[in-house]
Amino acid sequence: MTDKLTAAEHKEHISPLLENGWTLAEGGEAIHKEFVFANFVEAFGFMTRAAIWAEKLNHHPEWFNVYKTVKVTLTTHDADGLSALDAKLGAKMDQLAGG
Amino acid sequence: MTDKLTAAEHKEHISPLLENGWTLAEGGEAIHKEFVFANFVEAFGFMTRAAIWAEKLNHHPEWFNVYKTVKVTLTTHDADGLSALDAKLGAKMDQLAGG
Numbered sequence: 001m002t003d004k005l006t007a008a009e010h011k012e013h014i015s016p017l018l019e020n021g022w023t024l025a026e027g028g029e030a031i032h033k034e035f036v037f038a039n040f041v042e043a044f045g046f047m048t049r050a051a052i053w054a055e056k057l058n059h060h061p062e063w064f065n066v067y068k069t070v071k072v073t074l075t076t077h078d079a080d081g082l083s084a085l086d087a088k089l090g091a092k093m094d095q096l097a098g099g
Numbered sequence: 100m101t102d103k104l105t106a107a108e109h110k111e112h113i114s115p116l117l118e119n120g121w122t123l124a125e126g127g128e129a130i131h132k133e134f135v136f137a138n139f140v141e142a143f144g145f146m147t148r149a150a151i152w153a154e155k156l157n158h159h160p161e162w163f164n165v166y167k168t169v170k171v172t173l174t175t176h177d178a179d180g181l182s183a184l185d186a187k188l189g190a191k192m193d194q195l196a197g198g
Binding site: 041044063064067 | 139140143146147150153154159160161162163164165166
């Protein structure tokens with residue numbers, strides 16, 4: 001799960017995220033998305049649900065929050081790039097955010 | 100609570116925070132502290148407790164988390180600087196972090 005994605009895996013797992021608001025960052029070695037909610041309670045509620053999943057997956061985001069905005073960056077440091085875990089956590093976050 | 104602190108108030112309310120690991124940021128208009136915990140669960144547990152207080156105070160931090168580290172910036176945009184709410188939330192965060 002923490003191996004760097006091959007080109008074919010990247011296309012399969014990352015492309016759907018890129019079509020759903022994620023962008024490549026750090027020279028393609030990370031993905032980034034900005035989530036905007038109605039208010040702080042909604043934003044932190046999302047973070048709380050995502051945090052539990054992150055811990056379950058043992059794969060943690062880099063994220064910034066101010067009021068209703070949550071900016072997330074996902075990468076796999078052990079792989080020096082994107083792994084299946086980033087795809088999995090990214091898709092889970094989209095699901096938790098309701099989109 | 101959201102008025103910009105006078106010099107005397109700044110000395111009274113912000114100085115104790117500066118002696119407890121906070122630093123002035125953004126030209127003195129904000130305070131910043133990096134909290135480091137044992138692991139992600141401890142770090143996010145701290146964030147959760149702090150989030151509830153932030154919502155109670157209706158004063159929200161700018162904060163960044165990666166794994167066991169939480170970097171917090173407090174400022175009062177309405178005051179263009181530091182207010183009593185920043186001092187209050189900063190002191191509460193120190194208490195919640197156990198220091």
